[in-house]
Amino acid sequence: xxxxxxxxxxxxxxxxxxxxxxxxxxxxxxxxxxxxxxxxxxxxxxxxxxxxxxxxxxxxxxxxxxxxxxxxxxxxxxxxxxxxxxxxxxxxxxxxxxxxxxxxxxxxxxxxxxxxxxxxxxxxxxxxxxxxxxxxxxxxxxxxxxxxxxxxxxxxxxxxxxxxxxxxxxxxxxxxxxxxxxxxxxxxxxxxxxxxxxxxxxxxxxxxxxxxxxxxxxxxxxxxxxxxxxxxxxxxxxxxxxxxxxxxxxxxxxxxxxxxxxxxxxxxxxxxxxxxxxxxxxxxxxxxxxxxxxxxxxxxxxxxxxxxxxxxxxxxxxxxxxxxxxxxxxxxxxxxxxxxxxxxxxxxxxxxxxxxxxxxxxxxxxxxxxxxxxxxxxxxxxxxxxxxxxxxxxxxxxxxxxxxxxxxxxxxxxxxxxxxxxxxxxxxxxxxxxxxxxxxxxxxxxxxxxxxxxxxxxxx
Amino acid sequence: xxxxxxxxxxxxxxxxxxxxxxxxxxxxxxxxxxxxxxxxxxxxxxxxxxxxxxxxxxxxxxxxxxxxxxxxxxxxxxxxxxxxxxxxxxxxxxxxxxxxxxxxxxxxxxxxxxxxxxxxxxxxxxxxxxxxxxxxxxxxxxxxxxxxxxxxxxxxxxxxxxxxxxxxxxxxxxxxxxxxxxxxxxxxxxxxxxxxxxxxxxxxxxxxxxxxxxxxxxxxxxxxxxxxxxxxxxxxxxxxxxxxxxxxxxxxxxxxxxxxxxxxxxxxxxxxxxxxxxxxxxxxxxxxxxxxxxxxxxxxxxxxxxxxxxxxxxxxxxxxxxxxxxxxxxxxxxxxxxxxxxxxxxxxxxxxxxxxxxxxxxxxxxxxxxxxxxxxxxxxxxxxxxxxxxxxxxxxxxxxxxxxxxxxxxxxxxxxxxxxxxxxxxxxxx
Numbered sequence: 085x086x087x088x089x090x091x092x093x094x095x096x097x098x099x100x101x102x103x104x105x106x107x108x109x110x111x112x113x114x115x116x117x118x119x120x121x122x123x124x125x126x127x128x129x130x131x132x133x134x135x136x137x138x139x140x141x142x143x144x145x146x147x148x149x150x151x152x153x154x155x156x157x158x159x160x161x162x163x164x165x166x167x168x169x170x171x172x173x174x175x176x177x178x179x180x181x182x183x184x185x186x187x188x189x190x191x192x193x194x195x196x197x198x199x200x201x202x203x204x205x206x207x208x209x210x211x212x213x214x215x216x217x218x219x220x221x222x223x224x225x226x227x228x229x230x231x232x233x234x235x236x237x238x239x240x241x242x243x244x245x246x247x248x249x250x251x252x253x254x255x256x257x258x259x260x261x262x263x264x265x266x267x268x269x270x271x272x273x274x275x276x277x278x279x280x281x282x283x284x285x286x287x288x289x290x291x292x293x294x295x296x297x298x299x300x301x302x303x304x305x306x307x308x309x310x311x312x313x314x315x316x317x318x319x320x321x322x323x324x325x326x327x328x329x330x331x332x333x334x335x336x337x338x339x340x341x342x343x344x345x346x347x348x349x350x351x352x353x354x355x356x357x358x359x360x361x362x363x364x365x366x367x368x369x370x371x372x373x374x375x376x377x378x379x380x381x382x383x384x385x386x387x388x389x390x391x392x393x394x395x396x397x398x399x400x401x402x403x404x405x406x407x408x409x410x411x412x413x414x415x416x417x418x419x420x421x422x423x424x425x426x427x428x429x430x431x432x433x434x435x436x437x438x439x440x441x442x443x444x445x446x447x448x449x450x451x452x453x454x455x456x457x458x459x460x461x462x463x464x465x466x467x468x469x470x471x472x473x474x475x476x477x478x479x480x481x482x483x484x485x486x487x488x489x490x491x492x493x494x495x496x497x498x499x500x501x502x503x504x505x506x507x508x509x510x511x512x513x514x515x516x517x518x519x520x521x522x523x524x525x526x527x528x529x530x531x532x533x534x535x536x537x538x539x540x541x542x543x544x
Numbered sequence: 545x546x547x548x549x550x551x552x553x554x555x556x557x558x559x560x561x562x563x564x565x566x567x568x569x570x571x572x573x574x575x576x577x578x579x580x581x582x583x584x585x586x587x588x589x590x591x592x593x594x595x596x597x598x599x600x601x602x603x604x605x606x607x608x609x610x611x612x613x614x615x616x617x618x619x620x621x622x623x624x625x626x627x628x629x630x631x632x633x634x635x636x637x638x639x640x641x642x643x644x645x646x647x648x649x650x651x652x653x654x655x656x657x658x659x660x661x662x663x664x665x666x667x668x669x670x671x672x673x674x675x676x677x678x679x680x681x682x683x684x685x686x687x688x689x690x691x692x693x694x695x696x697x698x699x700x701x702x703x704x705x706x707x708x709x710x711x712x713x714x715x716x717x718x719x720x721x722x723x724x725x726x727x728x729x730x731x732x733x734x735x736x737x738x739x740x741x742x743x744x745x746x747x748x749x750x751x752x753x754x755x756x757x758x759x760x761x762x763x764x765x766x767x768x769x770x771x772x773x774x775x776x777x778x779x780x781x782x783x784x785x786x787x788x789x790x791x792x793x794x795x796x797x798x799x800x801x802x803x804x805x806x807x808x809x810x811x812x813x814x815x816x817x818x819x820x821x822x823x824x825x826x827x828x829x830x831x832x833x834x835x836x837x838x839x840x841x842x843x844x845x846x847x848x849x850x851x852x853x854x855x856x857x858x859x860x861x862x863x864x865x866x867x868x869x870x871x872x873x874x875x876x877x878x879x880x881x882x883x884x885x886x887x888x889x890x891x892x893x894x895x896x897x898x899x900x901x902x903x904x905x906x907x908x909x910x911x912x913x914x915x916x917x918x919x920x921x922x923x924x925x926x927x928x929x930x931x932x933x934x935x936x937x938x939x940x941x942x943x944x945x946x947x948x949x950x951x952x953x954x955x956x957x958x959x960x961x962x963x964x965x966x967x968x969x970x971x972x973x974x
Contacts, residue, residue: 112607118624121785122785124626125599125624125625125626126626126866127602127866128600128601128602128621128622128624128625128626129601129602129603129604129621129864129865129866130602130603130617130621131591131602131603131604131605131864132605132607132610133589133604133605133606133607133864134606134607145579145580145581145582146580146581147581147582147583148581148582148583148584149583149584149585150583150584150585150586150587151585151586151587152586152587152588152589152606152607153586153588163584164584167582167584168582170582170652170653170656171579171581171582172579174578174579202620202621202623202624203624206624223785223786223787224785224786224787260787260908262786262787265789265909266909267787267789267906267908267909268906268908269906269908305911308755308935308937308971308973309755309973335575338576339576339577339674340576340672340674340710340712341672342672342712342713342714343674343712346712346716420585420587422581422583457901457903458901459900459901460900461710461718461720461900461917462710462718462720463712463716463717463718464718464900464915464917464933465900465915466900466901466914466915466935467901468901468913485906486906486911486913486937488901488913488914488935488937490900490901490915490935491933492933494716539933539935539973540973541913541914541915541935541936541937541971541973
């Protein structure tokens, strides 16, 4: 078992590494999964994993070694130095922290899941699953419960260190409804850093999952075309994460002159009321980090303020290359993966209008609710709404399905006509994928938004 | 396996199996046109699945000091598991092993030179292109043991390379493309720069097309994405759970006769090939769809047993996960017309090379709606320009049931050997 006492010996190793920069990350995760599908049990599993890595920066190059033989960390550090010598020297400098930080952090659950018996966890899954199965038109369901207790150690040659005992708990609920050849699915997921309280008392949400899945069976596909759209807070979150958040990750920008030009700070990206934030320091959000995976403290970073581009997300390397401040956004999916620039908790701040005012303003359009996912190539984005409702004279009406929204990032941000004042943050058991690392826990959100000229695919 | 309490397992379990894996990889990474990092990754782990009291539990660790805790933990968990009546394969099962070449050395220095050469060739024509590359050598070994006396061990190795390029034009248009290959041993990478430069060349000129129904040609890369929708229901689990569109359609002709789809776990020259799946079942090539008829599906031990069919040798698992059926190497039988001629015969069509957001639709039914990330307009038998800011939507089952043309030229992409295909119509929204 790894513990806080290991920190001093690991610090000794990075201090004597003889490289421009060195860091060691080690973690131990004890994870339990119960998963039910329809009338059967899908998975019952539990296990303990170790993960470790050393990363050095020397003569302008990175060398990274990952392993689970953590007792051999000293040998891995030596091997990293040996491999590093194969790389030709480059002129590159990392941004340094102004002062070292030392973090000792422990999740404070209301109900520690270690004190909940497997019988109780299993019984809760069964309660939710029975709700999800509550109609003959539900073909199958999936209820998954996952808890993980981890101990993370971080040390670097700047003198920073961290010991973090983290509890993560979540549940995902999905129902697949079927009638004739029609199959529709709907799901919700809840997770966070804490204990059993995060997954307890979610019966109302399970009721919603089955209700939406059944209603989707009756829904007609939306007609393709350009629409004015009101996005609900969850879809607003997926939109800002996919369409703009990834564009703010400086590793996409720093050595591409044309991207730099497109992403010039001060450039107007949207209406005056548009404020976009990424903030890894929000403790009760899924994207919370006490330190990023390069030992940098998270902070509230405005990416767009009053409609103008005012910041981006950095690692030590990109901040050094662009001579901008560190933001605490270098993250890795596990201690065996290399940190890259990632989002944390990304959201659009509240506007001044009420949700009702947005519906009055739109007249006719589409209310796009919840999201199955999204993808971007930095210029274009696509995200799928779980379902939509046709808005007539300001009133959301019949449900429509297959609502896949797509557009150009820059145009769409400018097409945001109004923002409501009902911001919410979301995050479940899933997460964000980039560079083969996913799902990374992130949260996303915002208020209801009214956006014009959104392209939706489908029959004409 | 040292430390595992086998006596306890023998006394408490109807059966059990143990998978031990070890892997090592060395990726050389280029980022933003420059050599960026060298990595080495090594990992190992042990997974234990037990059937105790007729129910199954799974536990795992990669900490050698904790192997002694696994047996009791797995048996305790099995109390909550699913009832599973099947038996594990016996020790006398016969396997056909994939034919693997002699392993060649992976030389970091020469791979660095290969990467630099690819980047230099692309930069020569497109100096503003942002190029990322990864060249990786991988080695893995696994041992599967079970309580019926089966012991199957395998050592494999691979070489993989990928290159992605993005180019932002003066008007803000972004061209994103890439290519990749997987082989057993290091190979020349000259083809990478040629392929990428020719795609960028084609993408410089843009074209416009009105919304409506339009024939669509898919390149092997885009075809692989659409196939994922089609193949999702070809598993015993989906059929058992009655959420597969193929339920009650096995043996029925529901696709165009020109469409034949194989899964081949023993495909020559593919490092994804294997002789025995992760539950100990022997692998063999199967026609899942033959001349338009749904021939079969893939099945692991559990869902084969529940459906009363034989397992197909497609079970896959990491040491930390439960086994589940997954496809190995996918192959579509080639047609009789060169890709070039398919294009020539089209008066108006679109060619899609890559989609954005394809998997987000309601894929249970085969519906898709995706942005055309990289696509081209064909007019009077020629590619006339790139289509931007547009989407296509349709139903994958309808596409393969309708009129299709399959090219005679076939391309290898990681885990698949696929032709180009022409489909008679999708909804285009521009």
